[in-house]
Amino acid sequence: MPTPPAPSLRFSWPRRLLDAVLYSSVWLSGAAAAQTAYTLHLWPPLDAAGYRLVLLVFAATLLVYNLDAALPFKHRQPAGTSGRKAWQQRHRRGLALMAAGAALVAGGLFLADGWWRYLPKLLPLAALALLYSWPLLRWRGRRRALREVPLLKVFLIAGVWSLVTVGLPALLLHHPLTAVAGLLALRFCLVLALAIVFDIRDVSRDRAAGTHTFPVLLGLRGAKLVALAFLAATLVLGLGWGMPRLGLLLTVLLAATVIVLAHERRDDYFFALLADGVLLVPPILYFLS
Template identity: 50%
Template sequence: MDSADSSFPPAAHAPAWLPAAIRPAVDALLYSSVLVAAAAASLTASTGLFWQQPLSPRLGLFVFAATLFLYNLDSILPYKYAQPALLSARKRWMLAHRRILLALALLSLACAGWLFVAGLSWHLLAFLGHLAAVSVFYSLPVVRWRQRWRSLREVPLLKGFLIAYVWAAVSVWLPALHLGKALADPVVLILFGRRFLFILALTFVFDIRDYTKDRLSGTRTFPGVFGIRAAQVLALLALLGAALLVPPGLTGAPLGVFTLPLVLAALVVIFARETRSDYYYALLADAVMLGPWLTACWLPG
């Protein structure tokens, strides 16, 4: 083991409560980004439910397939395995299943393409194109800085904002356009800001998970620059800002239900540690993104 590897914290074991017999299936569900893709689709659906205008199932499936493609594409890129820290269970699983992840990425790309051609409006193409460009260039080198080409994720402190923007745009602006609503509408802007801050807070959680790896690879994230505690405070402030962005007419018990996902996200932030099990991040931190859809289902019509 080289010096870079020895500086990485010991990999956390799978939680004792998870039966060994189902662990391979759970690993496949979590580490192939299926849960992340489901969270993206559910966030998109939650926006339609908020407006009491259920979205076309094809739009939700498109978001699911496109997210699955982008996340699995990122997981198999060579830079992931040239980085010094490969000790986590998640990284070991991804390395052992690269061919499966590649096949899944290609299959999901084909599905996303078919769903767009078959059932979505072409006026969404330019909007989706700029999101696809940001998502791909997030991992591919397009910025020349300090005498070498770097990806957007390597620009200091930019990583979390890019992720939050893409997720908020997909889950709020995309359904708004699909339903014929103006992006400058005050309610649309409030929902976008709320979603942006919600996702931004969760990106800090994953940066805490990757704290040592990012420092070793030279990626300057908020925990790496300001420290883990400061990043947690910033994440909680982002969630507070999201809670203050309240759509008009939402009060009382419905507002409490609408705010519950932010409270759950705050708990995930507070208890985040670099040494937590991969399941903490791949299960809890990703699953909390299902909260807006679940709570939207409870809001009165």
Template identity: 50%
Template sequence: MPPGPLREYSDPKSSAARFPFVALLKRGTDAVLYSSLLVSAAATGLTWATFLFWHAPIPGRLGVLIFAATLFLYNIDSVLPYKYRQQAVLSERKLWLLRHRRELFALAVLSLAVAGVLFWTDGWRHLTLFLGHLAAISLLYSMPVVRIHGRWRALRDLPLLKIFLIAYVWSAITVWVPALYLGKALGDPVVLVLYARRFFFILNLALVFDIRDYTKDRLSGTRTFPGLFGLRATKWLGLAFLTVSALLIPPGVSTHHLLVLTVPTLLAGVIIWYADETRPDYYFALLADGLMLVQFVVAWWVV
């Protein structure tokens, strides 16, 4: 077991014996959240929301490709051996991941196979370099690639870089991929505004998870915004990112459409303002990741 402070949890067995349905529901919820099924659905939902903006249906096989690729990247990241040698706070989520490493690895392999088949058969090979660089950033995000002061560091460990890597990849997948599929130039003003709007929105959510990982990142030597500037300053920065996102209005958006689209922005502001590493894992895994699905629901409702 990795060294470092442990969080105290009540014994789930006693409550499971008294409330078997609740225990079953919790096991199912844990599996959905901690195996990255929800975050993969969120990536698909945000991509779908971009298609809805252009009044176009998302191709089903593209949706499955994005879901499977996200599921692979997040689960392969969860089972990397070096991450379990780091000093870390063992939250309920981390303990669940430790207990299910084999299942997560099998899920990652299966997801990679599905994504690979769809990529190869659906005519995406001409975008190998474009999609490949996004995959490379995602894989190297948590893998030791740079030796600094005698220690191997991943891209996420470089000072203040992690949130920008996350925002870049998520915005590229959920905005640029739909644009390319629909034959739109990435330099088109509408595409640029949509990308920037999504980029700053994701930056705020990335800061929420930096707040969650505050102690873990301190123990591992990763310099993040909360670690360098404090929690309060980080929250204000997140609100600033959301403000920029809200002010980036794509051409042709009606006033009604714009007002409805502010709902996810306002919710994101509430989530980061009340974020704290002592909050339950569900606060982050359910609320923060689920907020991206709210964006899809709102876009669906408007259209």
């Protein structure tokens, strides 16, 4: 009778697949695409241009995050105990190729659907997304990225995410931003609360680099209180906007659980799978209903 494969071999390929989906930002890009689709479906009917926008957001998110992961200076930093960082260092070339493929897809959709007509409005958004990690701005004798500006990281992330997943659908459908201001604010507060969770993950590295974030300045407890305050604002804005109550309450409850349990020693899957996964909850519940 043949010997069954060892458990470590039998279950290694699902683990490798999960790592690839999470650490190559496919999971996070899917969340951005799902949030965009969710916004578009608030104003039916949705045509082919809307579906192409969802694909554009997926590709652009994949491009930005994999460019960030492939930065040369990040691969000179020790991975330490981070499985995510070690995986990205081993697959730097693959991440760069994914970024190049995503750039081709995003560029093709950008030109095909005439987004170039909105270039003056989109250039600042693209600049913020790219300058977040790329040290292109010279300040006090050396080049710095926007993420190094005290407390700016989480606000920048939340701003870009809300403008992409709410602002772009509004632009496509010719709705003024004032008409979606409540949804913009709701999405901003939710993403900001979750972004603080990732600052908790990176607190030791940020402290060593001199980057002032909420966990660095206020400690673990203070940072969690700030995150929970923005989450409370999400709930209030969602009720005011008229979001489905069950989905809103479940999203806030899951996000609050992640915030309360967050700690820099948590497993990489806690952050990559659960914290990012909260962003998928509202669109999944909406489409299931």
